[in-house]
Amino acid sequence: MGVEVAVQGLTKSFGGQPVWSDVSLTLPAGEISVLLGPSGTGKSVFLKTLVGLLRPDRGDIWISGHNLPRLSERALYEVRKLFGVLFQDGALFGSMTIYDNVAFPLREHTRKSEAQIRAVVGEKLEMVGLTGAERKLPGEISGGMRKRAGLARALVLDPQIILFDEPDSGLDPVRTAYLNQLIIDLNQRTEATFLIVTHDINTARTVPDNIGLIYHGHLAMFGPREMLLSSTEPVVRQFLNAQRIGPIGMAEEKDAEELRAEAQAGVELPPLPPIPTQLQPSDGRPRRAERPPGAWCREHGVTPPPGSFADRPAADRPTVELPVGARNGEAAK
Ligand SMILES: Nc1ncnc2c1ncn2[C@@H]1O[C@H](COP(=O)(O)OP(=O)(O)OP(=O)(O)O)[C@@H](O)[C@H]1O
Numbered sequence: 046m047g048v049e050v051a052v053q054g055l056t057k058s059f060g061g062q063p064v065w066s067d068v069s070l071t072l073p074a075g076e077i078s079v080l081l082g083p084s085g086t087g088k089s090v091f092l093k094t095l096v097g098l099l100r101p102d103r104g105d106i107w108i109s110g111h112n113l114p115r116l117s118e119r120a121l122y123e124v125r126k127l128f129g130v131l132f133q134d135g136a137l138f139g140s141m142t143i144y145d146n147v148a149f150p151l152r153e154h155t156r157k158s159e160a161q162i163r164a165v166v167g168e169k170l171e172m173v174g175l176t177g178a179e180r181k182l183p184g185e186i187s188g189g190m191r192k193r194a195g196l197a198r199a200l201v202l203d204p205q206i207i208l209f210d211e212p213d214s215g216l217d218p219v220r221t222a223y224l225n226q227l228i229i230d231l232n233q234r235t236e237a238t239f240l241i242v243t244h245d246i247n248t249a250r251t252v253p254d255n256i257g258l259i260y261h262g263h264l265a266m267f268g269p270r271e272m273l274l275s276s277t278e279p280v281v282r283q284f285l286n287a288q289r290i291g292p293i294g295m296a297e298e299k300d301a302e303e304l305r306a307e308a309q310a311g312v313e314l315p316p317l318p319p320i321p322t323q324l325q326p327s328d329g330r331p332r333r334a335e336r337p338p339g340a341w342c343r344e345h346g347v348t349p350p351p352g353s354f355a356d357r358p359a360a361d362r363p364t365v366e367l368p369v370g371a372r373n374g375e376a377a378k
Pocket residue numbers: 059064082083084085086087088089090091
């Protein structure tokens with residue numbers, strides 16, 4: 046089972062320039078959370094701070110009774126073993142085979158024999174669908190395969206928390222769909238706590254249990270997906286629905302002049318789109334943190350946007366017997 050990550054009042058700056066301040070959120074154990082935000086708002090910095098690669102100016106990160114920013118380098122080194130990280134480009138060593146890349150953390154951090162390493166590497170490569178690619182170099186495989194190799198390496202020490210920095214960057218929509226399914230299946234199988242930074246709105250709407258949004262140096266909102274997907278808070282609504290209308294501008298925040306002009310022109314954010322159902326594990330079992338669709342909205346007296354949760358998986362949908370002509374490609378009368 047993954048572990049809870051409780052962040053309280055976290056603040057980070059570089060050379061006196063704040064990246065974000067007073068960030069508080071709890072990643073529930075074993076659940077999938079997504080972190081969104083305009084470019085440059087410090088999402089990667091947040092991941093690096095969580096894993097202890099960067100020290101925050103202030104605040105706490107509680108994991109299994111340890112407060113990471115207060116740990117000595119030596120103690121931090123131990124706690125870091127709870128984490129697996131998939132960096133944006135996979136961060137593979139270009140001169141090493143996929144096998145050696147995936148084996149690297151085992152050779153660095155464990156005393157396993159080569160036979161034991163072979164068994165673990167084989168298992169992790171199978172989990173990400175890369176069996177057979179062991180002898181290839183990173184430069185000889187596609188971007189999607191490199192991400193999966195990076196993921197196999199992130200899994201190799203059986204982490205309790207897995208951080209994904211834009212796993213879908215540079216992937217086409219089909220590869221992104223495969224990767225999203227892999228993420229759901231790995232969460233089911235490993236039971237680890239997942240945090241995914243992404244710019245892909247479809248991923249953000251269908252993959253996580255919880256969503257957070259960093260904007261303008263603060264955490265604008267963090268909570269169960271239905272809370273954000275039904276939110277009328279302008280920043281959340283604009284970002285999650287990929288709109289130009291709203292407070293977020295090209296250079297992050299629109300100034301008062303631009304917002305006044307928008308208001309005068311009568312331009313408004315379009316209505317909220319329906320909340321889709323969550324992506325399901327391919328083993329046919331419900332997600333481990335499964336809550337009935339609409340449960341959060343019902344409990345909080347929120348009416349979800351019309352048409353929400355109507356997109357059940359194809360297997361659940363009643364089949365419709367088409368007229369003979371329509372089956373052959375003719376329009377049904
Ligand atoms: N080591 C560092 N030293 C100084 N400034 C840094 C450092 N790392 C990041 N920054 C700055 O922190 C800010 C946030 O960067 P970060 O890469 O975390 O943003 P992001 O939200 O992940 O962006 P994107 O969505 O474009 O990947 C940027 O202004 C960046 O230049």
